[in-house]
Amino acid sequence: MISRVITHCNRCAILFIVDCSLSMKSITRFSNTEMPKIEATSIIVNHIIDELMARATRANYVRDYYDIGIIGYSGCEATSLLSDDSKIFMRLPRLAENKPQPKTIYLNKSYHAGTPAKISFQLHPWIEPSASGASPMYDAMVMAKEALRGWCNDPGNNRGYAPIVFHITDGVASDADDVEMQAITKQIKSISLNGDNVLFFNIYLASLGEGDETIDIFPKEYTFATRDKDREFIYNISSQFPREFEGYIDQLVDNSDSEGPYRAVAFNISPVPILSLLNIGTQYILPISNHYDRTLEI
Amino acid sequence: MDYCTFLQFRDCIRNPKLYLRTLGDISFDDSSVACTEHFVECIGELYNCRYMLYAPLTIDAIHYANRAAETMSNCNGAFVNLKVLKDELLINNHFASTCSIVVENLPHGTLLSEAMYTFSYSHLMQGLNNLKRRMAKHNICHSNLTPNNIIVDENYEWHPIRWYYAVNGKRKNYKEFKNLAERIKECAIPDDYAPQLERLSLLNSLDYPGKRFPLKERRRRVITDNGTGFVDQNNNLVIKDIYRHATDFTENRSIVTTKSGLKGIINRNGDYIIPPEYDDIIFDINSGDSKAYRNISLTIFDYLGEVKM
Numbered sequence: 018m019i020s021r022v023i024t025h026c027n028r029c030a031i032l033f034i035v036d037c038s039l040s041m042k043s044i045t046r047f048s049n050t051e052m053p054k055i056e057a058t059s060i061i062v063n064h065i066i067d068e069l070m071a072r073a074t075r076a077n078y079v080r081d082y083y084d085i086g087i088i089g090y091s092g093c094e095a096t097s098l099l100s101d102d103s104k105i106f107m108r109l110p111r112l113a114e115n116k117p118q119p120k121t122i123y124l125n126k127s128y129h130a131g132t133p134a135k136i137s138f139q140l141h142p143w144i145e146p147s148a149s150g151a152s153p154m155y156d157a158m159v160m161a162k163e164a165l166r167g168w169c170n171d172p173g174n175n176r177g178y179a180p181i182v183f184h185i186t187d188g189v190a191s192d193a194d195d196v197e198m199q200a201i202t203k204q205i206k207s208i209s210l211n212g213d214n215v216l217f218f219n220i221y222l223a224s225l226g227e228g229d230e231t232i233d234i235f236p237k238e239y240t241f242a243t244r245d246k247d248r249e250f251i252y253n254i255s256s257q258f259p260r261e262f263e264g265y266i267d268q269l270v271d272n273s274d275s276e277g278p279y280r281a282v283a284f285n286i287s288p289v290p291i292l293s294l295l296n297i298g299t300q301y302i303l304p305i306s307n308h309y310d311r312t313l314e315i
Numbered sequence: 316m317d318y319c320t321f322l323q324f325r326d327c328i329r330n331p332k333l334y335l336r337t338l339g340d341i342s343f344d345d346s347s348v349a350c351t352e353h354f355v356e357c358i359g360e361l362y363n364c365r366y367m368l369y370a371p372l373t374i375d376a377i378h379y380a381n382r383a384a385e386t387m388s389n390c391n392g393a394f395v396n397l398k399v400l401k402d403e404l405l406i407n408n409h410f411a412s413t414c415s416i417v418v419e420n421l422p423h424g425t426l427l428s429e430a431m432y433t434f435s436y437s438h439l440m441q442g443l444n445n446l447k448r449r450m451a452k453h454n455i456c457h458s459n460l461t462p463n464n465i466i467v468d469e470n471y472e473w474h475p476i477r478w479y480y481a482v483n484g485k486r487k488n489y490k491e492f493k494n495l496a497e498r499i500k501e502c503a504i505p506d507d508y509a510p511q512l513e514r515l516s517l518l519n520s521l522d523y524p525g526k527r528f529p530l531k532e533r534r535r536r537v538i539t540d541n542g543t544g545f546v547d548q549n550n551n552l553v554i555k556d557i558y559r560h561a562t563d564f565t566e567n568r569s570i571v572t573t574k575s576g577l578k579g580i581i582n583r584n585g586d587y588i589i590p591p592e593y594d595d596i597i598f599d600i601n602s603g604d605s606k607a608y609r610n611i612s613l614t615i616f617d618y619l620g621e622v623k624m
Contacts, residue, residue, distance in 0.1 A: 039566040
């Protein structure tokens with residue numbers, strides 16, 4: 018049985034680290050649709066934020082359950098994409114006050130027997146797709162490490178849950194080698210709060226016709242294709258899921274033949290399974306009720 | 316608490332007059348900002364002298380720096396001058412309003428990580444041995460001697476930087492010097508190859524079989540008797556050595572020159588993004604656009620190789 022509740026007192030932080038470098042202009046196949054990787058990235062981030070906002074809304078009022086941060090890296094620096102000042106995290110109600118106008122997104126879908134269809138849905142563009150310059154991934158990780166430590170050390174969060182980091186990239190840093198990147202991501206994963214470590218979740222997007230386009234999520238073990246070292250690197254820097262999540266993930270993915278813990282990584286896939294995982298900790302949107310902040314046991 | 320954040324130091328770099336107590340006139344090269352485990356650093360110029368400034372990112376950082384400054388105070392100027400300026404950086408947070416800054420003067424020269432590919436073996440070993448003797452004489456251990464932490468001057472003398480972990484004694488020196496010697500043996504120009512041409516700017520324009528290049532985006536250029544190609548981290552030839560010349564990969568793009576002298580652009584798989592039909596190509600890393608010239612005509616391609624105009 019897993020029982021976690023995110024409330025005003027037991028808060029959580031979600032940090033996105035987004036690769037906005039030039040190579041993200043390459044085309045990828047995301048959700049059966051060919052598009053630039055940066056566009057897929059913005060769909061992932063915007064979708065997750067919209068979902069989190071919806072789950073924290075009660076009677077048109079956004080509850081202060083999460084802090085959200087977005088760090089983008091390109092050129093020679095990493096910056097906060099949510100605010101102009103130096104703060105990385107923003108409280109959800111404040112983010113909701115500045116909600117942009119929703120935009121319509123179109124994706125391809127295959128229905129029964131392969132019937133193609135185009136589906137449309139609305140997302141709020143919390144970030145816009147824009148890619149240029151080199152990939153200062155190491156700088157972004159340093160900035161993230163400081164922001165996460167600051168959040169965990171804040172007395173107002175001392176009853177909260179360790180933050181979740183979503184890093185979306187095509188896998189190559191321009192300011193550090195693989196050894197340096199593994200060291201800094203290890204430091205991030207070692208940040209803890211109330212006995213839980215930061216969950217460092219990587220989402221890798223391969224270039225169409227260049228990288229390994231196989232779709233996979235929460236792999237237990239990974240067989241590395243000899244050509245795609247970027248994918249191998251992303252797998253190696255991702256967190257292992259704590260044991261308590263295994264039963265739930267077993268239901269999501271069919272990985273019963275493999276040994277070992279699940280990895281917090283998604284290759285070329287939409288964020289829907291990730292949101293299901295977050296569902297473990299958040300309250301379901303309940304019908305109108307007099308009881309707020311009720312614990313839901315799964 | 317004597318430390319700051321990366322963002323606070325970055326604000327300082329943009330406005331030194333506002334954030335530095337005594338070094339307000341310094342002008343920073345903000346493209347040189349880099350982070351290590353305990354410090355964030357940037358190169359600055361003050362009164363025609365170059366310095367490296369280090370801001371502490373962790374609680375232990377200034378403790379290390381103070382220990383190093385005390386250790387080096389007995390060296391009588393044999394190495395770079397390291398100073399800890401207390402309360403130099405103005406910050407505003409809940410815990411403190413200032414923090415200390417570490418300053419090192421920066422010698423002129425070339426980083427060993429570049430010099431080891433372009434200087435001769437004997438000159439590099441001469442520099443290594445001289446440094447070994449100086450450090451033994453002063454009984455000091457740098458604790459972080461790597462090719463990126465050593466500057467080689469025009470007289471082939473080595474000047475370590477980033478002394479903030481220095482301690483008394485010779486504990487790690489032997490192992491670090493052994494590693495450096497092995498790297499030099501692997502990378503340096505053999506003495507009988509180009510002994511007269513050790514000026515970096517000249518050598519960078521010369522390619523010769525066996526010349527060793529750094530790993531960039533998991534690809535390393537190799538020059539064989541056939542031509543130029545690329546290997547991966549495991550030295551597997553992933554792009555055939557069929558080119559006259561190639562640039563290192565930047566954002567998955569390398570400008571290649573074929574044996575016939577025409578230029579194109581390839582990705583890390585060796586596939587052409589822009590076919591090798593042009594006399595010259597200029598790649599803009601910000602926009603991803605490439606200007607390709609053939610005779611007097613100009614074609615502009617986008618990052619994906621589609622013609623823009």
